[in-house]
Amino acid sequence: MKKKKILALLMAAAMVVGLAACSSGGDADKGSDNAQTTEDNGEQKTLRMAWWGSQTRHDITMQAIELYEKEHPDINIEYEYYSFDDYFTKLKTLVASDQVWDIFQLGGNFPEYMDKIHFLNEYVDSGIVDTSDISDAYLKTTEDTEGNLIGLSLGVNAYGIAYDPAIFEEAGAELPKDGWTWDDYYEAATKIHDELGIFGCSSFGSSEFIAGCSTYIAQYGEHAGDYNFFNIDLTGMGFDDPQMLTPYIQMRADMIEEGSYPDSGAAAEITNIENDFLVTGEAGMTWVAVNQFPTIYDVCAADGRELALAPLPRIKSDGPTGIVTQSSQMLCVSEDSEYKEDAAEFINWFVNSTECNDILQGERGIPIPDSVRESLSSNATDGQKIMYDYMDLISTYEVPEEFNVLSPAGQDQVVDNYRNYIDQVVFGEITAEEAADKTYADAEALFK
Amino acid sequence: MGKAAGTGKFRKFLYHDTTVGYIFALPFIFGFICFSLIPMATSLYYSFTDYGMAVKVPEFIGLDNFKQLLTDEVFHKSLLVTIKYVIISVPLKLAFALLVAFVLTRKSKMVTLYRSLYYVPSLVGGSVAVALVWKQLFARRGLFNEVMTSMGLDRINWFGDQALALYPLILMAVWQFGSSMIIFAAGLKEIPTTYYEAAKIDGANGFQSFFKITLPCLSPIILYNLVMQTIQAFMTFTQAFIITGGGPNNSTMLYALNVYNQAFQYDHMGYACAMSWVMLVVMAVVTLVIFKTSKMWVFSEADS
Numbered sequence: 001m002k003k004k005k006i007l008a009l010l011m012a013a014a015m016v017v018g019l020a021a022c023s024s025g026g027d028a029d030k031g032s033d034n035a036q037t038t039e040d041n042g043e044q045k046t047l048r049m050a051w052w053g054s055q056t057r058h059d060i061t062m063q064a065i066e067l068y069e070k071e072h073p074d075i076n077i078e079y080e081y082y083s084f085d086d087y088f089t090k091l092k093t094l095v096a097s098d099q100v101w102d103i104f105q106l107g108g109n110f111p112e113y114m115d116k117i118h119f120l121n122e123y124v125d126s127g128i129v130d131t132s133d134i135s136d137a138y139l140k141t142t143e144d145t146e147g148n149l150i151g152l153s154l155g156v157n158a159y160g161i162a163y164d165p166a167i168f169e170e171a172g173a174e175l176p177k178d179g180w181t182w183d184d185y186y187e188a189a190t191k192i193h194d195e196l197g198i199f200g201c202s203s204f205g206s207s208e209f210i211a212g213c214s215t216y217i218a219q220y221g222e223h224a225g226d227y228n229f230f231n232i233d234l235t236g237m238g239f240d241d242p243q244m245l246t247p248y249i250q251m252r253a254d255m256i257e258e259g260s261y262p263d264s265g266a267a268a269e270i271t272n273i274e275n276d277f278l279v280t281g282e283a284g285m286t287w288v289a290v291n292q293f294p295t296i297y298d299v300c301a302a303d304g305r306e307l308a309l310a311p312l313p314r315i316k317s318d319g320p321t322g323i324v325t326q327s328s329q330m331l332c333v334s335e336d337s338e339y340k341e342d343a344a345e346f347i348n349w350f351v352n353s354t355e356c357n358d359i360l361q362g363e364r365g366i367p368i369p370d371s372v373r374e375s376l377s378s379n380a381t382d383g384q385k386i387m388y389d390y391m392d393l394i395s396t397y398e399v400p401e402e403f404n405v406l407s408p409a410g411q412d413q414v415v416d417n418y419r420n421y422i423d424q425v426v427f428g429e430i431t432a433e434e435a436a437d438k439t440y441a442d443a444e445a446l447f448k
Numbered sequence: 449m450g451k452a453a454g455t456g457k458f459r460k461f462l463y464h465d466t467t468v469g470y471i472f473a474l475p476f477i478f479g480f481i482c483f484s485l486i487p488m489a490t491s492l493y494y495s496f497t498d499y500g501m502a503v504k505v506p507e508f509i510g511l512d513n514f515k516q517l518l519t520d521e522v523f524h525k526s527l528l529v530t531i532k533y534v535i536i537s538v539p540l541k542l543a544f545a546l547l548v549a550f551v552l553t554r555k556s557k558m559v560t561l562y563r564s565l566y567y568v569p570s571l572v573g574g575s576v577a578v579a580l581v582w583k584q585l586f587a588r589r590g591l592f593n594e595v596m597t598s599m600g601l602d603r604i605n606w607f608g609d610q611a612l613a614l615y616p617l618i619l620m621a622v623w624q625f626g627s628s629m630i631i632f633a634a635g636l637k638e639i640p641t642t643y644y645e646a647a648k649i650d651g652a653n654g655f656q657s658f659f660k661i662t663l664p665c666l667s668p669i670i671l672y673n674l675v676m677q678t679i680q681a682f683m684t685f686t687q688a689f690i691i692t693g694g695g696p697n698n699s700t701m702l703y704a705l706n707v708y709n710q711a712f713q714y715d716h717m718g719y720a721c722a723m724s725w726v727m728l729v730v731m732a733v734v735t736l737v738i739f740k741t742s743k744m745w746v747f748s749e750a751d752s
Contacts, residue, residue, distance in 0.1 A: 265605055410714065412714055413714040
């Protein structure tokens, strides 16, 4: 018994000594590390940043961040990047745990995250954020109705239709032009499908709602601003007759049935702009946010294809276009941040610095500071030139006095339901008129 | 002894079997309370509120969430789709598992290798990577359709047709039959060979001995697998989320995916909690039915 006890004691002692040795070794290392960093640069601040986008955007944003870190050695930026859906999934969980990234990217859906945004007005006043080079109109794209500057826009853009003229010519379809109508669009897509066997037009994806509802309703009437999907104050609908939605729904359902437009199974295969059917050659045209145009232009140019950009089709050839210039994304300072001033400083640099924007090349949209725009357009690639020309064309259109910068909270569900209703019309479960009624009811329910 | 009376009682308590048992179980109890019990209670509370992650202070709204479920089209569809999925995939999965287990308990040198091979899908099964591969397999230009066209047949548009979209998902579930198979294999080994020998002497053929001996002896294990797989099937999420996202037209909107959408995409957390509790009730009822009817077909050796 005594031997056993001694043996047990010895083993226990050996284990304890071993543990102590390991941990103290670790501590010693940590201690020396700390000593080193405090000697080198005073206090290093770590800012967390995140954004969504395509691989191109990830690469250039990381380059820009590295440039900033080189010029500001006391700032270390930990960044994360995601696809669009994954980004918002992560953001929502961070909102719930009050740990939103110091610098984060937001688009038109920012009202949902209002609580987490620290307005930039105080930094504009104190001079950290320089807005002298930015026109009021562009500043307004990221301001709410009370004048709070929610973020700085990383670029403005508008929507358009990118198309391959070679495919159109091969099929004998009429090329898109300024003032073309949805009927022209339908005929061209049908012709391409009939002659070449490919999709006339690629899937609009979640922008189906923007095309069929927000923009479509705004194209009714005589002048821009006569009708809006949601009213300007976002307190209700901006039009009364649900049946105004029907012609678009019917057209879309017809196209899916006839095969000139991808059904939801095929549409699910498109995960980002780079594998869109226009880019893979399986469609003649597609919906783009204009800032994405240079990316796909370059991809297609490598294959020897030259893409072009056309405005959205309208209901009437001389009617309102429904196109508005909007901020594509903005960078915001998070309410949870410990280093709000440093975050604001970074955002200021990101938007205003010519070196930074030389790297970014307007991939998120046309930069808002005048000097940056000038510097970029003088060095523009072919694809970018088309983009800048298009934005100039858009600026000649009649613009409504006021328009919605925001989308109401809960719009996501209306968008998903809208796409399901179109599928139901295709499968013959409901008529286009019923789909229009249901969409209107869903949208109205957001305000109850 | 020289020890005070109090210390004696404490020592007795500490070394008492029950106490020791509880102490060892403490980590599990702790985990269960923190990660199961408390979240469940919170979820029950939230199901009576309008909580969403953007809403910091949830308001009590009583049974409104549950009332809304009665008129929610997507909810009804997801319930039907999930029940259809369970009814088709679970029997298929168990049938395959039993068949393969049966074949693998025949004497053969390669048996251990085959057993491991057939178990592999279960190991990698529920992962996102496999779901992505499955998505590609049945895509319009995927492997399945390429084989079809090379044989001169028409392409099948699996994910574009609302009648067909559920089947690749069912297939993926059935493919992961490994764990059920192992359990069946263990059960098969337990059946005394004397039964088979007696049957052979009496002139029974393969089929008869399978249905009269194997199945009844296996019935407790079939019951176990049935209950476990049914519960798991009701909770399927990954396939629907990755492969189809619920489409087309919600024909693959499995229940768990709908809960996820409501909770995280549309920010109706309270509503999603209500849906989760409804699912708990549904699953409990189904499990109860299975247990109650089991008395009729489960043969317990002790009873005979």
